[in-house]
Amino acid sequence: MEVIARGAEAVVYADGDVVVKHRPPKRYRAPELDEHLRATRTRREARLLALAKRAGVPAPVVLDVDPEEKKLCMSRVRGEKLSRLVGGMEVPELREVFATAGVLAGRLHAKGIIHGDLTTANMLLSGGRVYFIDFGLGEVSTSHEAMGTDLLVFRKCVRSTHFQQEEVILDAFFSGYRSTFAGAERAIEKMHTIERRGRYFEDRG
Amino acid sequence: MSGEFLCLGIEGTAEKLGVGIVSAEGEILANLVRQMKVAEGIHPSEAAQHHATHLPALVRAGLERAGVEMRELSLIAFSRGPGLGPCLRVAAVAARALALKHKLPLLGVNHCVAHIEIGRLTTGAEDPLTVYVSGGNTQVTAFAQGRYRVLGETIDIALGNCIDQFARELELGMPGGPVVERLARRGRYLPLPYVVKGMDLSYSGLLTAAVRLAERERVEDVCFSLQETAFAMLVEVAERALVQAEKEEVLIAGGVGVNARLQQMLAGMCSEHGVRLHVPPGEVLGDNGAMIAWLGVLSYLSGERQRLEDTHVRQRWRTDEVAVRWR
Ligand SMILES: Nc1ncnc2c1ncn2[C@@H]1O[C@H](COP(=O)(O)OP(=O)(O)OP(=O)(O)O)[C@@H](O)[C@H]1O
Ligand SMILES: [Mg+2]
Numbered sequence: 001m002e003v004i005a006r007g008a009e010a011v012v013y014a015d016g017d018v019v020v021k022h023r024p025p026k027r028y029r030a031p032e033l034d035e036h037l038r039a040t041r042t043r044r045e046a047r048l049l050a051l052a053k054r055a056g057v058p059a060p061v062v063l064d065v066d067p068e069e070k071k072l073c074m075s076r077v078r079g080e081k082l083s084r085l086v087g088g089m090e091v092p093e094l095r096e097v098f099a100t101a102g103v104l105a106g107r108l109h110a111k112g113i114i115h116g117d118l119t120t121a122n123m124l125l126s127g128g129r130v131y132f133i134d135f136g137l138g139e140v141s142t143s144h145e146a147m148g149t150d151l152l153v154f155r156k157c158v159r160s161t162h163f164q165q166e167e168v169i170l171d172a173f174f175s176g177y178r179s180t181f182a183g184a185e186r187a188i189e190k191m192h193t194i195e196r197r198g199r200y201f202e203d204r205g
Numbered sequence: 206m207s208g209e210f211l212c213l214g215i216e217g218t219a220e221k222l223g224v225g226i227v228s229a230e231g232e233i234l235a236n237l238v239r240q241m242k243v244a245e246g247i248h249p250s251e252a253a254q255h256h257a258t259h260l261p262a263l264v265r266a267g268l269e270r271a272g273v274e275m276r277e278l279s280l281i282a283f284s285r286g287p288g289l290g291p292c293l294r295v296a297a298v299a300a301r302a303l304a305l306k307h308k309l310p311l312l313g314v315n316h317c318v319a320h321i322e323i324g325r326l327t328t329g330a331e332d333p334l335t336v337y338v339s340g341g342n343t344q345v346t347a348f349a350q351g352r353y354r355v356l357g358e359t360i361d362i363a364l365g366n367c368i369d370q371f372a373r374e375l376e377l378g379m380p381g382g383p384v385v386e387r388l389a390r391r392g393r394y395l396p397l398p399y400v401v402k403g404m405d406l407s408y409s410g411l412l413t414a415a416v417r418l419a420e421r422e423r424v425e426d427v428c429f430s431l432q433e434t435a436f437a438m439l440v441e442v443a444e445r446a447l448v449q450a451e452k453e454e455v456l457i458a459g460g461v462g463v464n465a466r467l468q469q470m471l472a473g474m475c476s477e478h479g480v481r482l483h484v485p486p487g488e489v490l491g492d493n494g495a496m497i498a499w500l501g502v503l504s505y506l507s508g509e510r511q512r513l514e515d516t517h518v519r520q521r522w523r524t525d526e527v528a529v530r531w532r
Contacts, residue, residue: 007448008441008444008445008447008448008449009441009445026441026474026477027473027477028437028440028469028470028471028473028474028477029433029436029437029440029441029470030394030433030437032394032396033394033396033399033433033434033437036396037399037437083449116402116403117403118403119403121449137401137402137403149360149402152360152402152403152405153402153403153404153405154403156355156403156404156405157403157404159354159525160354160355160356160525161349161354161449163349163350163352163354164350194360197360197361198358198359198360198361
């Protein structure tokens with residue numbers, strides 16, 4: 001199998017239409033903690049990927065999970081990360097893609113699925129479809145706090161990495177999100193509340 | 206001496222008061238810090254009182270150390286935020302008074318950006334991912350297009366605050382960081398809540414859980430586990446930010462950066478990615494006046510000007526709002 005990606009946590013191998021995501025040990029942290037994090041995230045990712053698919057969110061199909069080995073085997077999504085595509089996209093395309101991403105986030109939240117790392121590096125564009133990947137930090141929760149946090153992660157990612165397209169992306173994303181999820185307003189309101197609680201929130205003007 | 210561009214910087218965002226004098230070439234001529242005793246934690250008004258009492262003498266001592274007179278200075282800079290309101294106001298008022306009296310230009314500068322810049326100056330780091338951890342702040346930043354972008358930060362309390370408050374609750378003695386670090390050397394691992402949200406961190410739940418765990422477990426074990434958990438969270442976020450921002454250096458900033466275990470963990474992460482870790486000398490890791498003076502120099506020489514009446518303090522000033530014109 002060849003290595004197709006080396007993320008911060010995981011190494012991803014591919015062979016044909018199958019990929020294996022392996023979380024190797026991190027020697028900088030306590031071995032017990034390291035073992036626990038890698039095993040729970042591998043297990044959690046498999047479970048949430050399955051739930052996401054059932055909620056109508058395009059995501060890889062889980063083929064096998066081995067928490068002992070910290071390996072997750074899934075179908076390969078042939079495409080590129082949105083984080084790498086944003087710079088080359090025109091406004092209409094940005095709108096369309098991020099409205100879709102917003103719809104998908106809405107579908108997840110409507111089913112009580114929290115992604116946990118909702119960033120453009122964890123969204124793949126393949127054949128015109130947006131796929132969500134990397135659910136290892138996720139959880140199942142219907143609390144608005146959890147949803148608001150999820151949304152805030154996305155907003156901060158856009159603010160820190162796609163600052164030139166920030167407005168278009170966020171507008172499209174939240175309009176998509178609102179259009180699919182009945183609890184959208186409350187979750188968005190919660191996102192603002194969480195942000196205001198933060199240490200560095202400053203009222204402008 | 207005369208003819209050289211010299212800036213006097215006043216740092217007073219929290220319990221430490223600092224005065225530094227730095228030249229346009231980046232030579233640190235003086236860097237004096239006075240720390241108030243904080244047995245009970247920082248009470249903003251007491252810290253402000255402390256600063257007001259000691260600032261004049263500290264400025265005099267700074268000038269003396271640098272061997273310069275007030276009239277040889279070119280600029281006064283002060284920490285305008287983020288920080289505790291009463292402390293910030295003392296530093297601001299003192300800086301304004303000095304500027305007026307000696308007819309010097311005045312600049313209020315961002316405390317977090319000052320940490321990054323003094324780190325770059327003293328280590329030679331060029332374009333690092335900065336891991337800034339102190340009693341009041343926890344941020345992971347990287348430069349992109351004119352700003353220090355915040356990739357990750359705490360969503361509640363700072364890492365240093367988490368450790369200090371833990372030490373205070375258990376009455377381990379102050380300052381909490383070094384005490385916990387020492388006790389942790391004889392500890393073993395117990396599970397504690399590990400909370401990372403995207404690239405943001407949450408330490409308040411960890412603090413509560415650690416205090417509760419200490420009611421029934423050895424204090425050494427809890428100290429060890431608190432550090433291991435809190436630092437692993439931070440290093441994980443730093444690692445993700447490093448991969449995302451594609452930087453080739455990591456810089457530590459902030460007082461918690463002196464912790465040997467944290468340095469070791471960051472060094473381990475860096476070596477796995479083949480990037481260099483820069484650790485500034487202790488005198489400029491924690492809050493200090495030289496960093497304020499240096500950022501004053503950079504800002505002023507890149508064209509920044511402020512009118513006296515526009516130097517109000519900004520308690521929650523964001524790092525990514527500062528236009529970085531000197532890079
Ligand atoms: N099912 C898949 N099909 C195709 N490529 C994939 C698949 N899963 C992951 N990848 C690739 O591997 C990369 C890393 O995957 P993932 O985000 O799950 O791991 P990670 O280590 O958590 O990443 P990071 O730490 O960078 O967020 C993705 O950006 C993508 O390029
Ligand atoms: Mg990822």
